Amino acid sequence: MKKLAAEKAVEYVENGMTLGLGTGSTVEYALKKLGEMVKNGLDIKGIPTSMRTRKIAKEENISLTTMEENPEIDLTIDGADEVDSELNLIKGGGGALTREKIVAYHSKREIIVIDETKVVKALGIDFPLPVEVVKYGWSSTKNKLEEFGCNVKLRKIMGDPYITDNSNYILDCEFVRIDDPEQLEVDINNIPGVVENGLFIGLTDDVIVGSKQGIKTLTR
Numbered sequence: 001m002k003k004l005a006a007e008k009a010v011e012y013v014e015n016g017m018t019l020g021l022g023t024g025s026t027v028e029y030a031l032k033k034l035g036e037m038v039k040n041g042l043d044i045k046g047i048p049t050s051m052r053t054r055k056i057a058k059e060e061n062i063s064l065t066t067m068e069e070n071p072e073i074d075l076t077i078d079g080a081d082e083v084d085s086e087l088n089l090i091k092g093g094g095g096a097l098t099r100e101k102i103v104a105y106h107s108k109r110e111i112i113v114i115d116e117t118k119v120v121k122a123l124g125i126d127f128p129l130p131v132e133v134v135k136y137g138w139s140s141t142k143n144k145l146e147e148f149g150c151n152v153k154l155r156k157i158m159g160d161p162y163i164t165d166n167s168n169y170i171l172d173c174e175f176v177r178i179d180d181p182e183q184l185e186v187d188i189n190n191i192p193g194v195v196e197n198g199l200f201i202g203l204t205d206d207v208i209v210g211s212k213q214g215i216k217t218l219t220r
Ligand code: 5RP
Pocket: 022, 023, 024, 025, 026, 027, 078, 079, 080, 081, 090, 091, 092, 093, 094, 095, 096, 097, 100
C-alpha cells in the first residue's frame, strides 16, 4: 500500500524540478522509483530532509542540492504518521520533523504518501505527537508540555536518548485526541526549548492513500 502511494506521487515529478525528499519507509519507495527515472534520463535536484534520506538518494544517484543553492522547491514528497480530514498531519515518527517542516513550508506543492491506516478522525488518536527540543533544560520543557494534558516520553533508542539530525531530543506526547491542532501547534512552539513540533497545519496540498482497493487522492 505504501509502495502504491509512493509510486503514484512520483508521477507528478517533472524534468528540471527541485524536489523535497521526505523521510520514512513510504518515501523510500519513491526514492527507488526516482532512482530508476534518473537512470532513464530524468534531470532533478533533490533536497533531503534527513541524513538517512541523503544516504538513500546518493545510492540512487539522485543529484542533491541545498536550500541555500535552490530556495524554491517545486514539489515535496513526504510521508506522515496521521492525516485528518482537513489534511492536517502528525509527522516525526522518523524524527525528521523539523527539516521536513522547513522543506514543506518552502515547497510550492506538498504531496503526502501514506497507507490507509494513517487516515484518522482526529489527530493524536493513534500516534503520539513528536516535539523536537534542545537538550538544555529538556526535563523542564517536558513538564511544561504535560500541562497540555498529555503523557510525555523522552524518545529512546536501545536505552539511550534518540538524537535528531540537528543534535536535539524528541519528546513524544501521547494525547487522547487533539481537538484544536492549529492552536496547539502555536502554543507548543511558544515554549522556550522547543525547536519544532510534528503538527503540520495547512501545509499539505495532496494526500495519496494506498489501500487494498487501490489508490485514493485527497486534495485540499
Ligand atoms: C519522519 C516522518 C515520516 O514521514 C513518518 O514517520 C512516516 O513514516 P513511514 O513512511 O515510515 O510510515 O514524519 O519524520
